[in-house]
Amino acid sequence: MSIEVKIPAVGESITSGVVSVWHKKSGDFVNEGEAIFTLETDKVSTEIVAEKAGVLETRVPEGREVKIGEVVATIDDSEAPPEEKKAEKPPEKNKEPEEKKKESEAEKKGAEEKAFVAAGADRGRPGSPTPSTTLSPAVRRVAEEEHVEPEKIAGTGKEGRLTKGDVLAAVQERDKAAEKIEAREVQPSADGRFTRKRMSPLRRKIAAQLVMAQQTAAILTTFNECDMSAVQELRAKSQEKFMKKNGVKLGLMSFFIKACVEALKAVPVVNGRIEGEDFIQNNFYDIGVAVGTERGLVVPIVRDTDTKSFAELELDIAGFAVKAREGKLKIEDLQGGTFTISNGGVYGSLLSTPILNPPQSGILGMHKIMPRPVAVNGKVEVRSMMYLALSYDHRAIDGKEAVTFLVKVKECIEDPKKLPLDF
Amino acid sequence: MMEKFDVVIIGSGPGGYIAAIRAGQLGLKTALVEKDKELGGTCLNIGCIPSKALLTSSDHFMFAKKEAAKHGIMIDGAHVDLGKMQQRKDKVVKTFTGGVRALMKTNKVTTFEGIGTIIAPGKVSVKSSKGGTQELETKNIVIATGSAPVELPFAKFDGKTIVSSTEALTFAEAPKKLLVIGAGAIGLELGSVWNRLGSEVTMLEFLPRIALGFDLELSNLLQRLLTAQGITFHLETKVSAVKIDNGAVTATATKSGEELKFKADKVLVSVGRRPFSEGVCAEKIGVEFDDRKRIKVDKHFRTNVEGIYAIGDVIAGPMLAHKAEDEGIACVEIIAGKSGHVNYDAIAGVIYTNPELAGVGLTEDQAKEKGIDYRVGKFPFRANSRALCNEDVDGMVKFVADSKTDRILGAHILQHAASELIAEAVSVIEFGGSSEDIGRTCHSHPTLSEAVKEAALNVEKRALHIMNR
Numbered sequence: 001m002s003i004e005v006k007i008p009a010v011g012e013s014i015t016s017g018v019v020s021v022w023h024k025k026s027g028d029f030v031n032e033g034e035a036i037f038t039l040e041t042d043k044v045s046t047e048i049v050a051e052k053a054g055v056l057e058t059r060v061p062e063g064r065e066v067k068i069g070e071v072v073a074t075i076d077d078s079e080a081p082p083e084e085k086k087a088e089k090p091p092e093k094n095k096e097p098e099e100k101k102k103e104s105e106a107e108k109k110g111a112e113e114k115a116f117v118a119a120g121a122d123r124g125r126p127g128s129p130t131p132s133t134t135l136s137p138a139v140r141r142v143a144e145e146e147h148v149e150p151e152k153i154a155g156t157g158k159e160g161r162l163t164k165g166d167v168l169a170a171v172q173e174r175d176k177a178a179e180k181i182e183a184r185e186v187q188p189s190a191d192g193r194f195t196r197k198r199m200s201p202l203r204r205k206i207a208a209q210l211v212m213a214q215q216t217a218a219i220l221t222t223f224n225e226c227d228m229s230a231v232q233e234l235r236a237k238s239q240e241k242f243m244k245k246n247g248v249k250l251g252l253m254s255f256f257i258k259a260c261v262e263a264l265k266a267v268p269v270v271n272g273r274i275e276g277e278d279f280i281q282n283n284f285y286d287i288g289v290a291v292g293t294e295r296g297l298v299v300p301i302v303r304d305t306d307t308k309s310f311a312e313l314e315l316d317i318a319g320f321a322v323k324a325r326e327g328k329l330k331i332e333d334l335q336g337g338t339f340t341i342s343n344g345g346v347y348g349s350l351l352s353t354p355i356l357n358p359p360q361s362g363i364l365g366m367h368k369i370m371p372r373p374v375a376v377n378g379k380v381e382v383r384s385m386m387y388l389a390l391s392y393d394h395r396a397i398d399g400k401e402a403v404t405f406l407v408k409v410k411e412c413i414e415d416p417k418k419l420p421l422d423f
Numbered sequence: 424m425m426e427k428f429d430v431v432i433i434g435s436g437p438g439g440y441i442a443a444i445r446a447g448q449l450g451l452k453t454a455l456v457e458k459d460k461e462l463g464g465t466c467l468n469i470g471c472i473p474s475k476a477l478l479t480s481s482d483h484f485m486f487a488k489k490e491a492a493k494h495g496i497m498i499d500g501a502h503v504d505l506g507k508m509q510q511r512k513d514k515v516v517k518t519f520t521g522g523v524r525a526l527m528k529t530n531k532v533t534t535f536e537g538i539g540t541i542i543a544p545g546k547v548s549v550k551s552s553k554g555g556t557q558e559l560e561t562k563n564i565v566i567a568t569g570s571a572p573v574e575l576p577f578a579k580f581d582g583k584t585i586v587s588s589t590e591a592l593t594f595a596e597a598p599k600k601l602l603v604i605g606a607g608a609i610g611l612e613l614g615s616v617w618n619r620l621g622s623e624v625t626m627l628e629f630l631p632r633i634a635l636g637f638d639l640e641l642s643n644l645l646q647r648l649l650t651a652q653g654i655t656f657h658l659e660t661k662v663s664a665v666k667i668d669n670g671a672v673t674a675t676a677t678k679s680g681e682e683l684k685f686k687a688d689k690v691l692v693s694v695g696r697r698p699f700s701e702g703v704c705a706e707k708i709g710v711e712f713d714d715r716k717r718i719k720v721d722k723h724f725r726t727n728v729e730g731i732y733a734i735g736d737v738i739a740g741p742m743l744a745h746k747a748e749d750e751g752i753a754c755v756e757i758i759a760g761k762s763g764h765v766n767y768d769a770i771a772g773v774i775y776t777n778p779e780l781a782g783v784g785l786t787e788d789q790a791k792e793k794g795i796d797y798r799v800g801k802f803p804f805r806a807n808s809r810a811l812c813n814e815d816v817d818g819m820v821k822f823v824a825d826s827k828t829d830r831i832l833g834a835h836i837l838q839h840a841a842s843e844l845i846a847e848a849v850s851v852i853e854f855g856g857s858s859e860d861i862g863r864t865c866h867s868h869p870t871l872s873e874a875v876k877e878a879a880l881n882v883e884k885r886a887l888h889i890m891n892r
Contacts, residue, residue, distance in 0.1 A: 136856055137863030138829065157855035164857035165828025 003052055005073040007039060007066050016067050019060055023047075026058045030075060037072070052077045064149075138164040146171045206297060213356045217274075218394040221353040221365075222402045226410040228369050228384040231255050234416055242423050246311040250423065252366070253289060254313040256341055258419045259412035260364060261285050261306045264339060267405040271338050273359040274396050288337035288357060289317055292347075293324045299357060300329055301337040309422045341366065345386065354391045361396045364409065365389035428454045428561040430758055431547045433539035433703055436464020438735030438747030439567035440523050446755040447530025454559055455532050456539035456549050458702070461520040462527070464569055466744045469589040472519055474612055476512035477592065478775050481619035485777070493814050503620055505596060512592070535559070538702040541566075541710075544730045563730050563758050566710075566718060567751065568703055570696040570736035575604070578665035584672055584689055585665060588613060591691045597621040602674055602687035604662050606633035608774045610693035611649070615776045618654050625655045625685055627662055627676055629694075634774055636741075638786040638821060638835035645780050645837055648817055652777075657683070665690055698737045705731070713739065723763075724754040732758070746770050769853040773842045778818045781845035784833035784852055787823050796826040800858055800882030804838055806889050807877070808869035815839045820878035822848075822858055829857035829882070840871055847875055858882035 007017065020040040024030050035047040036056060050056070054077035066072055135143065135150055139162045143150050146167070153170040155162040187196045199207070213219070235250050242250040264271040264285060272281045285306040288299040300320040302313060323329045340357045343366040354365040365388065372385045390406045412418045430446050432439045435457035446453040461468055487501040527534050537551035547559045572587035574580055580587050591613045597620040603610045606628035618624040626633075633656065634642040646656055657678055664675040674685045698717045706712065710726045710733075711719045718733040720726055726733055734754050735747030746765070753763025771783035790797040800822040804810035818837035825832055834848030851861055861879035866872045877886045884891040 136854070136860045138857045138859035141859065141863065158853060161854060163828070163830060163855040164859060165825070165830050165855075168828055 001078060002057075002074045002076045003054070004071045005036065005048070005050070005075060007068050007070050007072060008048065009068050016065055018065050019062055019072055022058055022062055024056050024058075026056060028056050030054065030056050039066075050075055054078070135162060136164070139167050142167040142171065148174065209358070210355055213358045216358060217356050217361075219353075219356055219391050220394045220399075220402070221389050221391040222399070222406055223351070224388045224390075224403075224406045224410050225385055226388055226413045227374070228386050228413065231413055231416055232369075232384055234421075238423055242311070245423075246315065248311070248314045248318050250310065251314055251317070253317055253341070253343070254310045255413060255416065255419065256364070256366060256409070257287055257289075257302065257305050257313055258310070259409045260287060260339060260341060262412050262419065263405045263408035265306075266408050267401050269397050269401055270362040270390075270392065270405050272396060273338075273361050274393065275359065279396055282338040284338065286337050286339075288334075288340040288360075289320070290340060290342040290357075291321060291324050293327075298324055298329060298334060299337065299340055300324065300333045301335070311423060339363070343367075345369065351387045351389065353389060356391055356393060361393040362402075362405070363391050364406075365391065426452075426560075428452050428533075428559060430454070430563040430565060430755060431456060431539070431559050431561040432565040432567055432751075433541075433547065434464060434567035434569055434735070434737075435462040435523070435534070436567060436569045436735065436747065437466045437744040438569070438751040439464065439565070440527070441748040442565055442567060442734065442751030442755045443532040444526055444530045445752045446758070447527075447532050449755065449759040449761075451755065451759060453530075453532045454535060454547075454561065455527060456535045456537065456547065456559075458536075458538045458552075460536065461516075462523045462534065463516075463520045465571075467519050467523065468516060469592060471744055473512050473516050473592045474588070474609075474616070475775060476515045477508065477616045478612060478777075480508045480511065481616050482777050485619050490814065505594075505620065509593065509595075540702060540704045541708055541731065542704075543708060544728055563732065565724075565751070565754055565758075566700060566703055566705060566726075566731065566733040566737055567735050567747070568700045568737050569698075569747075570742050571699040572692070573695045573697050575662070575665070575692055575694065577663065578604070578674075578690065578692055580692065581667075584667050584670065586689060586691055588691070588693060591617070591689075594689075598688040599623065600625070600687040600689075602627065602672065602685050602690045604674070604690060604692050605629075605694035606656065606658075607635060607693060607695065608772070610691065611645075611774050611776050613691055613693065614654055615649065615652075618649075618652060623655075624653070625657065625687070627660045627674070627685070628656065628658050629661050631659045633658070634780060636772060636786075637774070637780055637782045638833070639788055641780055641782070641819070641821060641835050641837040644818070645774075645776065645778065648778065649776060657685075696736065696742050700737050705733075715739075723757050724750060740767065741770060741772060743770060743772060766853055769849050771845045771849050773845065775842060778815075778838050779841035780835075780837050781841035782833065782835040783845055783849050784831065785823055786833055786835065787821070790823050790832055795832065797832060798824050798826050798829075798858075798882050800824065800878045800880065800886070802874045802878035802881055802886055802889060804871070804874055807871060807874040809871050810838070810874070812869060813839075813871075820844070820874050822861075822878050822882050824858040824882045829859055831856060831858055831861070831879075834875075836875070838871060838874075844871055844875055847872060 017039045019037050021038045024036045030036055030050040030053060032050055032053045034050050036050050037048050039046045039048050052075055054075040056073055056075055058073045060066060060072045139150065142164060148167060148170055150162055153162055153166055156166055157163040189195065239250055268281060272279055284304065286301050286303050287305045288301045290297055290299045302316045305313060320333065337360060339360055340363040342354045342363055344352050345366050345368040349367050351367060352365050354363045356363055367387045369384050369386045371382050373380050374383050374385060388406055388409060390402055392402045429451035431454045432443050433456045435455050439455060440462055443453050443455040466472060484501065484503055487498045491498050535549045535557065537549040540548050540550065541564055542548050545561055547561060547564060549557045549559065578585050582590055588609050597617055599622065601617050601622040601624045603614045603624060603626040606626045610626060611634065614624045614626055632639060632642055633646050650656060660676045660678040662674050662676045666673050672687045672690050674690060676683050676685065700718065705718065708728060710728050710731060713719050717739050718726055718737050720733050720738050724732045724734055732754050734750035736742040740746055749765045753765050756763035768784055771781055774780040787799060801819055803819040805816045810816045821835040822831060823833040824830060831848065831852050834845065836844050838844060858879040861876055864876065866876045877888060880886040881891055
C-alpha cells in the first residue's frame with residue numbers, strides 16, 4: 001500500500017511553504033520518523049518526517065511552493081527495508097501532535113485553496129507529467145509570466161501535450177477561483193472578536209511593494225514648506241481662459257510636475273536609481289502621479305514631462321483619472337517612471353513621510369493647503385501654506401542634494417515665473 | 424487455391440502502395456492488386472507527379488524567358504523542345520514507379536496485375552489483362568481504388584479534343600487556344616503549364632471565384648497574378664454546350680444572362696473528380712455507399728462489411744494523395760491491432776501554380792461562418808528579405824487564429840515556394856500550437872520562412888518588418 005505525504009499545517013495564518021531540501025530521493029527507503037524534507041514557511045523551517053517506513057517517491061522538485069495539505073510524495077510501505085538500513089535508529093519524534101491543535105483555521109483555508117488548485121489540474125490525465133523542456137514556446141511564456149505550474153495542467157494537444165489555450169484556461173480558472181475566495185463573505189472568528197477576509201490581489205501587491213521598498217532602500221524624509229499664494233493667484237487669473245482653450249482645469253499638479261522637472265534638472269541624482277552595484281542616471285522625466293482609486297493606490301506615469309505644456313500635463317492627468325476610475329489603466333501606463341509625486345493633501349493630510357516607489361530614488365509628498373500665520377518681511381501675515389516632504393533613497397542621494405532639490409521645488413512654486421509658463 | 428494473405432489492397436495509388444509498405448513493415452502478409460501495368464495509380468502516372476514535372480519545366484522556361492534578364496543573365500532565343508520536356512516527365516514517372524515496385528519487394532508485398540474484384544468477404548479475384556484469373560484468400564481487404572475525372576454530359580471526353588487531365592499532360596504540341604472548364608487545382612495547374620508553353624488559355628468557372636476551398640483573399644490575389652501572366656478568366660460562367668466542328672471547338676456559355684461563345688483547339692474539362700471503384704464489385708457483396716457514390720466507412724476505415732476497409736479518394740474527404748497515404752497507414756495499423764489516426768484538421772491543400780497557393784485548416788470565411796471569434800495575421804513577401812533577394816515577392820502568408828486561445832485554426836500561403844512553407848504551419852497545427860508558438864520560434868535569416876513567423880507575429884500585431892494593422 002502506498003501512503004501520501006501531505007504538507008502539514010505548521011501554524012496559524014500559514015497557508016503555504018516551500019520544499020527547500022529533500023533529504024531523501026525518489027526510490028530511497030525511509031524509516032518511520034525519519035526526516036524526509038525541510039519545509040520552509042514565512043515564519044518557520046520544519047523537518048517533515050515519514051509517518052511510515054517504505055520506499056519514497058517524491059512528487060515535487062526542491063524549491064517548489066506548496067500549499068498546506070498538498071501531496072508532495074508517496075511512501076510505498078509494501079517494500080521491505082534493505083538489510084543495512086534496519087540498524088538505523090529513527091530520530092526523535094516530531095512535535096506534531098501539539099501543532100495539530102492549531103490546525104483548525106489554517107487547515108480549513110488550506111483545503112479550500114487546494115480545491116482550486118485541483119480544479120485546474122483535474123481536467124485531464126494525471127500521471128502524464130510534461131517536462132518543461134518539451135513545452136512549446138508560448139506555453140513556456142504564459143507559464144512563466146502567470147506563475148502557473150505546467151505539471152498541474154492537463155494538456156489537450158497531441159498526446160496530451162499542453163497548448164497555449166490549456167495554460168490560458170488554467171490561468172483563467174485560477175483567477176476565477178481566487179476571485180471566489182476574495183468574494184466570499186467576511187468570516188467572523190469563533191468568538192466574534194475579529195473577522196478574516198482575504199485581501200484583494202491589488203492590496204496584496206501594494207503591501208508587498210511597500211514592504212519591499214522599506215526593506216531595500218535607506219529611506220529618509222526631508223521637509224519644507226511653501227507659500228502657495230503666487231500659484232493660487234495665477235491659477236485664479238488664468239483659469240477661465242485655460243479651461244476654454246484646453247477643456248481641462250489648470251490644476252496644482254502641473255505646477256508641481258514642472259517644479260519637479262526644474263529641481264530634477266538641478267539635482268539629477270534624484271532622477272536616478274540604484275541597480276545592483278550601479279547607479280543608473282535617467283535623462284528623461286517620466287513622473288508618476290499617485291492616484292487613489294476605490295480598489296487601492298495606482299501610480300500612472302506622465303511621460304516626457306519636460307517637453308510637455310501645462311495643458312498637455314493636465315490633459316494626461318485627467319485622462320489617467322478617468323481610466324483609473326473605469327479600471328482601464330494598462331500595465332504600460334504604470335511602468336517606467338523615474339520620480340513620483342504623491343498628494344495626500346486631497347484627503348487633508350498636513351504632513352507625511354511618503355514611501356519610495358521602487359526602483360525610483362525620490363518621491364515628493366504634497367499636502368493640504370492651510371492658511372497659516374507666517375513671518376513675511378518681519379511681519380506676521382496669514383498665507384496659504386503647504387508642507388512639502390521629499391522621501392529619498394539615502395544610498396544614492398546625500399542629504400545636501402535632497403534638501404537642495406526640495407528648496408528648488410519650493411522656490412519654483414513660490415515664484416512661478418521660474419517655470420516655463422506657457423498658457 | 425492461393426496462399427492466404429492478412430491483407431489484400433486493391434489499388435496501388437499513394438493510398439494503396441503506402442498502406443502496403445506499412446502493412447509489410449508491421450509483418451502482415453500483404454498483397455497489392457493493380458489494374459494497370461505500372462504501380463502508383465493516378466498520382467504517379469497521370470496526376471501529381473507528371474503535372475509537377477511539367478510545371479517545373481515550364482516554370483524554368485518562364486524564368487529563362489522573363490526573369491533571368493532581371494538577374495543579369497541574358498538568354499537569347501530561349502525556346503521549348505516539348506518532346507524533350509515530355510521525355511523528362513516520362514523519365515521522372517518511370518523512376519518513381521520503378522521505385523515503388525522495388526519498395527514492394529523490400530517490404531515483402533506480393534503484387535498482382537489485373538482488376539481486383541471482391542467475390543466475397545475474404546476473397547478477391549484478380550483478372551489479368553493478359554487473361555487468366557487468380558483467386559486470393561485474405562483476412563482483410565482494403566479498397567483503395569481512388570478517383571477518376573468527372574465528365575460533363577454535354578462534353579464527353581474524346582481523348583483528343585475534349586480531354587481530361589490525363590491527356591492534357593501528354594499534348595505533343597501546345598494547343599493554340601486552350602479552353603479550361605473549371606478553375607480548381609487541376610485546371611489552374613494545367614492551364615498554367617500550357618499558358619507558359621505558348622497556348623492562349625481561357626478558363627471558365629461556374630463559381631464567382633477560383634480555387635474553391637482555399638482562402639478567398641489569396642485566391643483572388645492568385646487570379647490577378649495569373650491574369651497578368653496571360654490567362655483569361657471568366658467567372659460565374661456556366662458552360663452549356665461544347666461542339667466540335669472540323670477539329671475546332673466552340674463552347675457555349677452564359678455569364679450574367681448573356682450568352683458567350685468560346686472557340687478553342689482543345690478543351691480541358693477539370694470540373695472535379697469522382698470516386699472510382701468500378702470492377703471491385705463492392706456493392707454486390709453489400710458494401711454501402713453514400714449519396715455521392717463514396718464508400719461509407721467509420722472512423723476506423725471499416726465498411727459495413729466485416730473485413731473490408733476503404734481509404735483515399737474512394738471515401739469521403741478531400742481528394743488528396745497525402746490524405747490517402749495517411750489513411751492507408753492508419754488503416755493497416757488498425758488492422759494490425761494498433762491505434763491509427765488521421766487528423767483531418769491538419770491536411771494541407773496545394774495548387775502548384777506560380778506562385779503556389781497552399782492552405783491548411785480553416786479559411787477566414789470558414790472561421791466567420793462557424794461563428795468563431797478569430798484573429799488574422801498577415802505578412803506580404805514584399806517585406807521579406809529572401810523574397811527580395813530571389814526577385815520573387817508576389818504573395819503573402821495569412822494565419823487565422825482563435826482570439827481566446829491563440830490556437831492556429833488555419834494557415835494560408837501564396838508564394839513560389841508555398842507548398843514547402845506550409846509544412847511548418849501543418850506541424851504546429853498538428854500539435855495544437857498557437858500563433859505565438861511560431862512567433863517565438865527562431866527562423867533562419869534570410870529565409871522565406873521568416874514571413875511565416877512574421878505573419879504569426881502579426882496575429883498579435885507585433886510583426887517586425889511591417890506596420891501592424
